[in-house]
Every structure is written in C-alpha cells, then in structure tokens.
Amino acid sequence: MATTFHALNPATGASLEPEFRSSSLAEIEHACRAAALAAPEYGQRSGAERARFLREIAVQLETRREALVARAQLETGLTAARLQGETTRTANQLRLFAEVVEEGSWVDARLDRRIAAQEGVPERPDLRSMLRPMGPVAVFGASNFPLAFSVAGGDTASALAGGNPVIVKAHPAHPGTSRLAAEAIEAAVAECGWGAGVFAILYDAGIEVGLALVRHPAVRAVGFTGSLRGGRALMDAAAARPAPIPVFAEMGSSNPVFILPRAMADRGAEIARGLHASVTLGAGQFCTKPGLVMVAHGAPGDTMRGELQRAMAATPEAPMLTAGIAAAFRAGGAARGELRGVERMTNTGALLFETAAERLLESPELAEELFGPTTLVVRHTPAQLLELARSLEGHLTATVHGTDEDLRENAELLHVLAARVGRLVLNGFPTGVAVTHAMVHGGPYPASSSGETSVGTRAILRFVRPVCFQDAPEFALPPELQDANPLGIARRLDGRITRDPVRKVFRRRRTKPAGPPVSR
C-alpha cells in the first residue's frame, strides 16, 4: 500500500500535481483508533454544539470556494458554474442539517411513565429512549459529485449530525479537491476547539484502504455512493466481519419513465425535450438519469421518439469525469448496440437505443444502468405497461407523465412503481435531487443497499440507534429525556406527541426498591 498516484485531468489526460500517496496500514489504524477515542465525547455533544460545528464547516468550505472550484474543475472536467452551485449546495446541506440537530426533535424521544403495580400486574418501570450515535462511520466519496457527495457531502454531514466521528476514503479521481474539503473540516474542528479524531481522511489509488477501513473493528457503519459493483463489494465485506455492520450504499439505477396517452398526445414533443435535457445533463453522469423510457407504439409515440432522436443526435460531446468512466460508457454503449432486438437510433451526439417491451421482459438486464449520456426507449402496447412496471427491480426514481385523467386511470401503475422506488416523480424529470426534509434518494436493492435515503435530513437516521434508560434519575438522563424538556423538543409522552414537560404529579420516585423482577 505504499503506492503513489496523481489525479488526471479528464479533459486533457494530463497528470496533475501534487503526488498523493495511498494511506498506510498504520495510518488507517491511527485514524480508526482516534475516531473510536473521540466517539464518546463527540457523541455526547449537544445539538447546539454539533450545529455550530456543521455551520463552521460550511463557512470553511465557502472560504475555500475558489480553490475548491478551480481544483475540482481540473480533476473532474465539470464546469465552474456547476461546481459553484455544488459548493453552495454542500454548504447549505450542512446548514440544513445544523438546523435539524439544533431544533432537536429528530431524536424521536419517547417517555413512558411508571405505572404502579395493581392486582397481579407488576409495576411498569419508567422508560425513556432516544436515538443515539452508533460510533465511527466510514464514508466513501462519489466520483460524480466531488463536493456534495464527497468528503464534506451528504454522508459526512448526516453522520456528523448524528454524533458520529467520520473517516473518509477520498475518491481517487479527485484527491486534491478532497484534501481541500478535508482541510475545511479540520479547520472547523480546530475552530470548535476540539481534539483530533472527529474527522480523518484517507487516500488510495485502489481498493485496499477502503476494504481495510470497512473491516476495521472500530468502524460501526458505512456510507457509500458509487457503482453497484463497488457498493456490493463493501456490503459483502461488512457482512463477513466478525461483528457485521450496516452499509448504506447508493448504487444508482435506470430511473424508468412512463408516458401516458393523453400526456403523450398533448405534449409529447415538450416531454422529449425535457427528457433529452435530463438524460444529457452533466454528460448523463447522475444517479437519477432517466435511462429507460416507455413509449407506446403508434403515431404520437413515433413523433415523440423522433423529437428525442433529433435532440440526442445533435448533442455536443461533453467530457466525462474520468478516462475509466468514458471507456466504460463506450464499451457499454457498443455492447448494448450489439444486443439482439436493440436498435441504435443515433450515429452522432448522445446515444439513443430502442427496443420492444418483449425484449426487456425477456432480458431484464437491459434495464441495468449505463452511466453516461444515453437512454433506452422501450416501445410497448397499452397492455404491456403494467407488466413492464412489475418487471422492474429497485430504482431510485420512477417518473410518470400523465394528465389527471391519465393518472386516475393508471392508479395501479402508480402503486406498482411506488413499491419499487424511493421517489415517484409526476410530470417532471428525475435529475435534480433537492436537499430537504422529505427527499428520498435511495430505493430497494440494487438502487441502494437498504432503501434508506442518502439525501435530505432523513439521511441522519441511518447512523443512529435507539437507547433506552430505565428508572434513571433526572441527572443521569440526556436533556432530551429529562422531565422539564429543557430543549423544548417534540416527544412521544406515553404515546402522545407533545412538547409538554412531564407533569410533576406523575413524577417518578428517585430510586426503585430492589424487588422481584417483572416477567412480562
């Protein structure tokens, strides 16, 4: 593991200074031990303290904005405008998570007050529980979002918000951007006056460091965004540990699009233009790129397909993130064009393919993601629509275009799709994943490992577990569970959601006499 490597400029192929070195086993060990040592103290910091930390990371990122954008541009070939937007998104994501942990109700505090013994039923003790951190989290940055899904991105933000130290394995395609973002986090740690261990970054040109990290006993959970192959390798390694840990892997999908008859007739051309923009946005390098478009046989579908075909053929070539991604796209596109029953519909620009529903139903692997500016049109009869939907594996999103009348007539289609995706988009396009409270970016396997979301504030819930305190005196309880509700959070008190304090009349005795245990 003493290998060195350089980032490459995907636009020119040029090697970029400085040289990076794959982290050594000693460095991995050091990072994991420091994280384990820091975990108890960091995990007990208040929501207000964690919020201040997250906001400070945002400020430190913005302080380095120009350097981050310039370096990321060299390492990824993405435009400055896109990277400026991504920096803003990354900072605002941290601020949104800060709001949530500062407000505090996210911990799902539950208080069940003591119930006195009566007629054969023993006393029920006072029980209070809340979500608490799991411990050090390993985060793997994504190639396609060098800021928002990388070192200081969504997985790091949600693990830190939840109270867990983070060890990032930098993506080898953008080590320089990663180092700058890591410096921003380290500066925030220093600004808060905290010691080391809350955050660390490791580098590697290959997969050994990442695997060693996932196998390290101090690591308690994993966040990953990337390929199915990469994600599954980490899932398998985590499941094979002496003590298995959860891996939250977002592994992409084909994001099927369904177009219902009236919408097709009313605005087929408009949908084709929107689809083209969505498919080719950022050279098709989004997890939510629509890679599968169901188009009914017949004239309106032909017209819509023709419009899409013209737009795809006229698309200027855009550089891809890495030479490896570009090569995989070329190879995957060539292979798809050779498949029986699949027709290549463009000779220039972006790659458009067409096939018949029968082919997709026979060969579900045709629905697999092909990362890059390409999509597959599937021509079908009205009767095949539901069958196509039912044949789908897990996807991040599904999209349906339809008038209200279309949608009412196809209620079953919507139900079938909602059971197979994390997000159902109506009359829109799946690219564009807003960071909000309600967002779900994740779906049944293989879209993600578990169906949990890696975007939005619900992502914090991946990195916590419930802990219950039985008959604890006030002073031994976290503020979230104290009678007075000093943080004023929403809690489930005897099952009812309220911000009220626990009423004194129900106040628990301080010490419970040691008696025979109850046996419910």
Added chain:
Amino acid sequence: MATTFHALNPATGASLEPEFRSSSLAEIEHACRAAALAAPEYGQRSGAERARFLREIAVQLETRREALVARAQLETGLTAARLQGETTRTANQLRLFAEVVEEGSWVDARLDRRIAAQEGVPERPDLRSMLRPMGPVAVFGASNFPLAFSVAGGDTASALAGGNPVIVKAHPAHPGTSRLAAEAIEAAVAECGWGAGVFAILYDAGIEVGLALVRHPAVRAVGFTGSLRGGRALMDAAAARPAPIPVFAEMGSSNPVFILPRAMADRGAEIARGLHASVTLGAGQFCTKPGLVMVAHGAPGDTMRGELQRAMAATPEAPMLTAGIAAAFRAGGAARGELRGVERMTNTGALLFETAAERLLESPELAEELFGPTTLVVRHTPAQLLELARSLEGHLTATVHGTDEDLRENAELLHVLAARVGRLVLNGFPTGVAVTHAMVHGGPYPASSSGETSVGTRAILRFVRPVCFQDAPEFALPPELQDANPLGIARRLDGRITRDPVRKVFRRRRTKPAGPPVSR
C-alpha cells in the same frame, strides 16, 4: 424435506401428538408467491383497517386462550400462570400496535412545499414522503416465548402493523402452539374478509425450510429471535442473496450488572435477592437474564456474594424448554467450571461461578451468554470497573445499582455502558421487557444484528422504508400526505412538526410544465 416430527414434552420426554410434517419446497413457494401477490393490497390498507385486523387477532387469540395455554404447557414445560400472562401480553401487544397505526403519526410524514424559481436558483418541486411497507417478512419464532415472540408475537405484530404480509417459520419445539396461534391469525384474516397471502405458516424439524424462506426472492426482510449461531446463519444467508435483505435478529446477551459501593453497602443483600430472582426466573431462559455481575473485592462484596450463593444453591431445579437447551446448559456449565481461574460456587441448585476481573479482561469469551439458571460473579478493584465496561461487546441491557451519589461519581461508567447496550437499567433488574413506545430490546452486535428493537412500538420501524412523491396531485397521494391532513396526524411540514393542513395559499399547481430539469 419430507420429514415428519413430533413435539416433545420436556418434563416427561414423551412425544406429543399430532405428527407435524416439514413444509415442502412447493409449500414454501406457494406461501411466498401468495405473500408477494397480497403485498400491494395489504400495504395500501388504511391504518384503521390494519388496526381492526390486529385487534381481531388479539380477540381470536383470547378465544383460544385455554387451548393455547394447555398445549404450550405440554410443549414448553412453562407454568400455566406464566403462559396465561404471556397470552395476555401477546394480545395487548397487538392492541398497542393497533393504536399506533390507527393514530397514524408513526409514518413520519414529511411535506416540503414547492419553492418558486428565483434569480438563478431553479424551482424546487413539491416533495412529500412517508414510511411504507417493504413487502413480505419472514418471521422465526423463539423457543422461550411460545406466544409473545412466536407466531403472533412481536415480530409478526410489527411487520403486519407496518403493512407487510408475514410468513412464519414455526419453532420446532412448539408446533402445536404455533398451529393454534396461526389459526387465530387466519380466523382474523377471514373475519376481515381478506384473501389468503397476508399470513402463512411453515413447519420444519431442521433448518432447511427457514433457509429456503430467507433465500426466496419474494421475502424482503426477516425477523428472528434466538441464538447467535442461528441468527448469524440467517444474516449470512440474507447477505449472500442476489438481492440482499435486512435481517433483524435478536440473539441474546449476558446483560452485565454493576454494583456501586454505596448501593452495595446499603442494600447488598437486597440486591443479591433481586439478582437471584432475575437469574433464575423461568429457569434463566430469558434473553435479558443477568449473566455477569461485577462485585468489588472486599467485605461488602463478599457478603453480597455469600447471599447470592446461598440463594442460588437453594434454588429448586426447574424443567428447561427443550432437551437440547437442557443439554447445552449442562455442557456449557461443565465447560465453564473447567476454565482456568473460574470457580464454581454452588454444588446444588442453580449454577454460580466466580472469576477475577483480570480473567474476564484476558478472555472476553467468558462474557458470552450461557442460557439457563446461572450467572458469573466478577470480582474487581475500583479501578477495574471502567475497564470492564469498556471491554464489553454489545448487550441487550446493562444494569447499574447505585445511590444518586454513586451514579454522579460514575457518570463515565453510565456513558460507556449506554454506548454498548440497548437499555440501561438503574437500580432494577433487566428481566421484564415491557411492551411500550419507549422500550428498546436490541443492542449492538452480537446482542442483535442491527441495534434496532424487537419489542415495543418502535419495532414497526424495522419493516418500512421511506417513499417520496414529487409533484403528485392530491388524488394520487396517500391520505397521510394530502393537503387537508384528513387523518389529523403529526407531520413535518417544511421542517416544522404540526397537525395543521397545508394552507391553501401555498397550494401547488396541479401539473408542472415540463421544463429543463434542475441540477441541485
């Protein structure tokens, strides 16, 4: 898999009629297909409908109360009083879950309203998400709770409450009790007028049926209560599937007990009596049996240990659940007595062992669960207390006895323990797991697979995943996400928890013009 088997009466060794037959591959296939077919309809039933179903199961169980208790007594050797209590617990558990799904706020509904485009920032769509069912759940009944953690027990109740069909693999030690409970559920399905597929039961004398069930593509999650070996085998099988699924396995633990100096001095004898009752309750066959007791060197500890020793030696022998469990207990107890540095302290009654802290710190396997009426006293110096706590793996519970002054002086001990368990018990005993909203029965591996709870209403959250609707018209939204909030549930509206409807002034347009996608 055409083997037949009988339940055995553990008190007499006699074979009990009738004969049971291991389910065939065709029966497994049939159950899984029916569950997959039933899943969409059952998953869309309202909370009120599911509540009615759960309450009907409770009624049907109570209708069969005498038969259930009589058969369970024969199959498990547990007392009629215990089984009467367990029947009540099982019925009340279903009713509590019914309350939660009827009230409805548990779905964590989140609504983020549309934000119009402004100065370079594109429009943010309307996003609404909630927790939805995962699909068919396989449930494995436990040997030690033939009712409350078996066919109609906590895993089944939480999976059904969450909207998932359930396929139970009956525990081979109590097939007759299992069949009676299954009949109660089937009667409730019929009473609700539903078709087959919502529930099924399979039998097996061995492990093949269970493994085939976990490997079946229709099964989307697993609930299990049992041994570490059994749970880990299912975890490994689930992780190796082409599409891995989560296994929520509760695998027991040693539930360490810590006794602080003032509590030991004040009421050491009382604690010893409580401990003895907790260790020997139900012949020590509880997941939360305290199997590890930290007792300081010195006179108060000697006195307390002496009291415990007398009580343990005087414990009448109680029948164990199965001949296999009894044999494993005898073998495990004999092996423990042979270990270097471990002293056997009783020659009659229940098994008490003692060792020194140094031995446990050298050989953490001494902390492993020994299922049955036995515990291990660990003598330590004051300085070793924290070291012992830090050496612990995951446990379901930890218990601390201490005066307020003791607890204030040992705040660090409480923090260390809370990071290693699901429930921290103060001045009580860990046996007795109340079914409430705040209960946590689960801890870091190996206590459970994931740290999630298998007892209490939070258990429902294991069997759901979030689904988001983007720009969906009102009629295409589940009631939980509709503007008017027809169910009156607590929701997170633009981040703020409220039961208010969405104000009309913010009402979304019905169809969104197809435009260029946003790229945040």
